[in-house]
Amino acid sequence: MTATPVLALRGISKRFGAVQALTDVDLEVRAGEVVALVGDNGAGKSTLVKTIAGVAPADDGVIEWRGRPVRVDRPHDAQALGIATVYQDLALCDNIHVAGNLFLGRELTRAGILDEVEMERRSRELLETLSIRIPSVRIPIASLSGGQRQTVAIARSMLGQPGLVILDEPTAALGVEQTAQVLDLVERLRERGLAVILISHNMADVNAVADRVAVLRLGRNNGTFDIRTTSQEDIISAITGATDNAVTRRKARTSNAEDHA
């Protein structure tokens, strides 16, 4: 944990017109670590991810990649560094088969003709190393379940040999079993020594896979917590900004009701 962070953000600020979306945000992610980025709606999670991914460059602050300050002005810059982003709306083409989607935009060719065999072989290899179960790499994405699609989208981000994977709400639309599949995959990414930033609203998911939780509130850091030593209540109060909030009040109410009963 003392090694140089793969990615370090120092004093990132971002303004959209009259809105100060991010103010002086710091974040560090190390190799083999899953950092959950949490916060309420509008806290700046997506904006922060966009600054890292080069979609919306920061106005102020420093991004360090493996200890060295870098500029990330375009999505291409982020990809070149080894930052892979898997967005919430999966960005897969339904009508193209799994192998085609994995290699979309970086197809392998032999003398100008698509090398389907090699792409299929590598796709199977990749899915196997990530223990992703897909019936065949030649069926269209449309015939996969939501969880399988998410795993394919994550697997695709792995093709560029990234050092950091950013997952934006990967389990938002998934059922119980499919969520488990995706969380398993997140753990496998960590085992492979990747740095992972996981954006989630779901505290259960965060507790299940994250090592540390970075809380954003109103565009500012509101604490970074070690998941093993922090109670869920502390994290929630960091998200909402108060110990007296809807979540604790509800909890108090239900425990009172139990006492009375």
Place this chain on the structure above:
Amino acid sequence: MSTHLDKSADEPREGADTAGANADRPAAPLIEGAPAAAGAVTAVDPRLLVREQGVRGYVREFGRKLRGGELGSVPVVVGLAVIWAVFQWRDSAFLSPKNLSDLSIYIVGTGMISVGIVLVLLLGEIDLSVGSVSGLAAAVLAVLYVNEGLAEWQAILIALASGAAAGAAHGFFFARVGVPAFVVTLAGLLAWNGLMLQVLGTTGTINLDRDSFIVHLNSHYFVYIAVAYGVAGLAVALFLGAQLLDARRRQAAGVPFRPLGEILARTAVLAVLAFAAAWRLNEYKGLPLALLIFLVVLIGYDVLLRRTRFGRQVFAVGGGVEAARRAGVNVTLVRIAVFSISGLMASVGGLFIASRIAAANQGAGTGNLLMEAIAAAVIGGTSLFGGRGSVWSALLGMLVIGSIASGMALLGIEASVQYMITGGVLLAAVVIDSVSRRTQRSAGRG
């Protein structure tokens, strides 16, 4: 709450796994027998669809695809068989060598235009200008070659370039400026027709020299029967060779491959079709040059769409613009390229049509040419909704439309009835497309 959320919550997950498998998916209709014997993915989820080896597996997968709404070209092949059977029953001249040979030439002009339409439909767009562009190309050719005395090959190249340029202009306004393709090409329909009339000038009709290359495109037949059989044999041999080579590479790489029996069966089907066609054509004047060019163009575009990076990008844009863009596909460029191809193919079709009537006139590219070209692509099985289809739709769809026209003409039925029937067939094709799309959705494949 907190025990359930614990980091070591592996057990409830496992439980959920099996519960989910049993509860929310009635397994029976989805399971298709045992996993494949060779080359199966390790540890396959038993619910997943895996095709069995051999003929039985093939038949079963075919049935499953039909039920799932992946109809492809099945409806059009069935429809074509019915149409041919009915006309042959009503008039035995329908399947005569002369009629089939004429049909095979008739479909080429509009079929070429339809190839471009297929590509545009794959993007999920429409090109309404192809009729006018084809007329413009014919006029440009005739004026340059006949009136201005340019060399024929120069006139042909300029005519084709004018079509591609018109298409590129549509592509620019659609992809770069953001005007809906429907409106851009509607404007093109009017504007290019006007330009054609201007180019033709006061003469109205320009006749093409009977000995010119352009007229020979349609009037030339390879009279030696060896040519038709040779082409059929070559096509079958190339197909078999490519399939065997592919299977061997796949086997060597350890990915699923077609078993030998299936390859032989497919080759046999192709061989029967190819040699039957060669036999009928040889009974008349031999293999028509126009048909040969059309088939070569179709094979070329099939390779372009299924086997090249560009083709993959066309399907990607048709399947999801945003997904394609994020994957690094230059969506603007792909769109402009596809509309250019559509313009190019429209001008190719225009030249073949001019070749058939040996003239360029003011009526070129008007009437129901545009509708036939679009109808052919859709009847042939290319989806109006983008992302699904193949260039072979142009051939199959034109065979349907051409067969109806030629059969009706043989039976002496009026054009009015012909239009109504072709309209009905088009409606049926679109209904099949829409319904199969819905079926795919409900089968979890949309």
